Amino acid sequence: MSVAEENALFYSIFCHSSDGMAFIGPDLKIRYANDQFAQQLRISSEALLGYSEQPLPGWSPQMSAMYEEVRNTGKPFRGESVPFQFEKQPERGITYWDFTLAPVNGKNGTFLGWVLIHRETTEKIMLEKEKAILIDKLQQERDQLEAVIESMQEGVILSDPKGSIVKSNSAARQMLGSDDSKDGPNHLTQFLFDSQLHVFDGAFRSFEEKPFSRVFLGETVLRQTSTGNIRYISYNKTLVMNSDGTPTLTVLMCRDITYREQLIRRLEQEQARLQAILEQMPSGVIIVEAPSGKVISANKRYGEILCLSFFPLELSELYHAIKCFRGDGRPFSQEERPLFRSLQYGEIVSNEEIIVQRADGSFGVILESSAPVLDREDKIVAAVLVLTEITNLKEAMTKAALANQLQQIIEFLPDGTFVVDKDRKVIAWNRANELLTGAFKAEILGQEAYANTTVCPEQLRMIDIVLDGASENIEAEFDKNGDVLARQVLLPSLNQRSNVYLELKATPLRNEYGDTLGVIETIRDITRQKELEAETIRMQKIESVGILAGGIAHDFNNYLAAILSNIQLAGLRFENGRDIRPLLATVEGLVSKATGLTKQLLAFSKGGIPIKKITSLKELVLDTVEFVLRGSRVSCYCVIPEELRQAEVDPGQITQVLTNLLINASQAMPEGGNITVRCENTPWDSMDSLPIKPGEYVKVSVIDQGPGIPQENLAKIFDPYFTTKKQGNGLGLAVCYSIINNHGGYIGVESKAGSGSTFYFYLPAISELDAATEAVRDEDLDEAEEHGKILIMDDEKNITIPVSQILQRVGYEVDLASDGAEAITKYIKAQTEGEPYDAVILDLTVPGGMNGKRTIEQLLKISPNVRAIVCSGYSEDPVLAHYKDFNFRDVVLKPYKVEELRRVLYRVLHE
Secondary structure (H helix, E strand, O other), X not given: OOHHHHHHHHHHHHHHOOOEEEEEOOXXXXXXXXXXXXXXXXXXXXXXXXXXXXXXXXXOHHHHHHHHHHHHHOOOEEEEEEEEEOOOOHHHOEEEEEEEEEEEEOOOOOXXXXXXXXXXXXXXXXXXXXXXXXXXXXXXXXXXXXXXXXXXXXXXXXXXXOOEEEEEOHHHHHHOOOOOOOOOOOEHHHOEEOOOEEEOOXXXXXXXXXXXXXXXXXXXXXXXXXXXXXXXXXXXXXXXXXXXXOEEEEEEEEEEOHHHHHHXXXXXXXXXXXXXXXXXXXOEEEEEEOOOOEEEEEOHHHHHHHOOOOOOOEHHHHHHHOEEEXXXXXXXXHHHOXXXXXXXXXXXXXXXXXXXXXXXXXXXXXXXXXXXXXXXOOOEEEEEEEEEEOHHHHHHHXXXXXXXXXXXHHOOOOOEEEEEEOOOEEEEEOHHHHHHHOOOHHXXXXXXXXXXXXXXXXXXXXXXXXXXXXXXXXXXXXXXXXXEEEEEEEEEEEOOEEEEEEEXXXXXXXXXXXXXXXXXEEEEEOHHHHHHHHHXXXXXXXXXXXXXXXXXXXXXXXXXXXXXXXXXXXXHHHHOOOOOHHHHHHHHHHHHHHHXXXXXXXXXXXXXXXXXXXXXXXXXXXXXXXHHXXXXXXXXXXXXXXXXXXXXXXXXXXXXXXXXXXXXXXXXXXXXXXXXXXXXXXXXXXXXXXXXXXXXXXXXXXXXXXXXXXXXXXXXXXXXXXXXXXXXXXXXXXXXXXXXXXXXXXXXXXXXXXXXXEEEEEEEEOOHHHHHHHHHHHHHHHHOOOOEEXXXXXXOHHHHHHHHHHHHHHOEEEEEEXXXXXXXXXXXXXXXXXXXXXXXXXXXXXOOOOOHHHHHHHHHHHOOOOOEEEEEOOOOOHHHHOHHHHOOOEEEEOXXXXXXXXXXXXXXXXX
């Protein structure tokens, strides 16, 4: 590098240096100075040239020696933070400078002067002084903080974010089981905690997961490593963050809550003892805090008494769920209830009787006693309420009074009457019941209704329905009018009487709140009434038969004449060896017609209780019309749809109803006219105003063109013995009403004077499924293989011999017996030989011998599963209508066709 380049480089450094630079000649005068040097001295560059060095920063009397030393030694001298005060710039005060003084020599070693380089460090020095002052202050505050921390009762542990312990106070060390800070744990994981830590975000973290950079709050159990003692610690861990938000220090505050926990456990033990005592109390107890109304405690019995499905948290919830009333029915307001009075006013309430509506809606009677709980200053802090259930006691007292009143009321009632409570125990039994059942009041009172106090199962069923609620099949089982259940039953025997008809009624016995307390049952003996009804029907039949006798006798005589002539002709042909089979076929046809005539007459003559079977009403109506109007002056038009439903009825009795209506219609038109018989299927919803049960019905109407019925007679047209005929007895329509009513139907009339009359009746129709099932049975019989061992007991050999031969031809094995004794002997023998009978047919009436009713009683003792069919020609016998009550499987009426007997046998054997 040339001298010029070196000079250029030196000059560039000299001019642009951030430090002040000056060249001082040997005479200690400034020869050159850069702008920074002038700025630091606050003197212009031009004024500095030739300026003496003596007033410059760092100058002192000792500086001359330093200049000489640098000159002589050739070594630079450096000064740091040298104080200096400008005489001409007193406002600057004391300033501080760093400087370097270096010699400048020529190439030949000639001394040329000095280079002075300096920088003002006043601001730096002042900052260092302030820093020192601040450090001293921080140290003092730190010492004070450490003193405070050391003196704190709470334990304080400082740790870095990784869990290493930086510092801990003596309380923490003592709490954690280490009195010496040097020998104690140096990491948080060295403490033995038994429980989990609760993090502020709701999660749980164990110490093993080392979440030392998170915030914690909770309580734990600590085992001290040195003593082995258990201490309960409450802790709170917070974080100290630096400026960028990362944790630099964790502060764990610990508090020893061992004493508190011990007190709490003692209180819990005392509370558990108190709760155990409360649970053993027969009364309900609840304790409520004052004045908040929060429930502190309650025993199980309290919830049981009030039927609470939840534990109330506040008194308001309890008041909302439970309603209280006075004896006169007025409700208690919240302020009037004993617990509120004790909470608010400190009142002590003893045994206040209250009617309570429980949470499930039921009512009860309780005694309430309440008292306040006071603290040391006699301030109300809680209240205690004790409930005593006295519902059963009150009911027992009520029952006793009620039983006494009921016994006095029912004692002189003509119907047998008794009362059972809701526990089904008899509490009243009158004299009429004693006479009817033979059971005396002293033997019955206090017994359960199921313990030989009822005469038939229907009574128990009625009691169950009244006490337990309605049954799904109640309408099918009983007549129901409001709350009253009713039913008529036939008992085979009662108190040494046979075939006893009873009318049963059951009514709930309720208190003023609508709760069912028991059941009142009445038993009316209607046997005589039934006998009178049957007698009435027989009397009416005599009148009707008299009307029909002429036409019947005429037709019957014609049939007999034709039969006799054909038999005589057959005899002549037989003598001549000619074929008589065509004549016999004609006789058979005539006999069938005569049989049909007598069958209709016999069906009409049947009375008593309906013996029901599935019947085609279409065929029954057509046959009856032909039978009744034979030879009369009227014409009859039948309007019957093909889809007319069948009904389960007594064909004879319904024939009698139609006969009576047709005779009346015919007599209403003595000069002749038209009668219309209309049949139709009718749904119940189209006649819901009628007093009949819901279901499907068949309506049959008989319409005449007579003079009609006066309006004043319509209301009593079905009354017994009411008639407008000169020679009538007034029983015909009364019998019709009785028969239709016994079939669960309804009969009525519509008429206006001068406009004819329409008598109509409804009969319950069977379902299409039942009708189809019956049809299938007939088809099954046609295709089935009939077999089985049958015993027929009947004293009429003219019947049993041909019937047995026909049954044998279709596949049955048949034995005969003339009375019940012989039938029992044969039945036992067959059982003994291992060839029992599959079914028995028992005639109900055996003159001079054991009848079917007594025979079935004996056979059931031999074989409880005996299949027995009852047979009789006397339709009035109640056994036929109620054959199942007498343990028969089915019934067949004389005269019967063999096909009908086969059908019954097949049904019994395959049920």
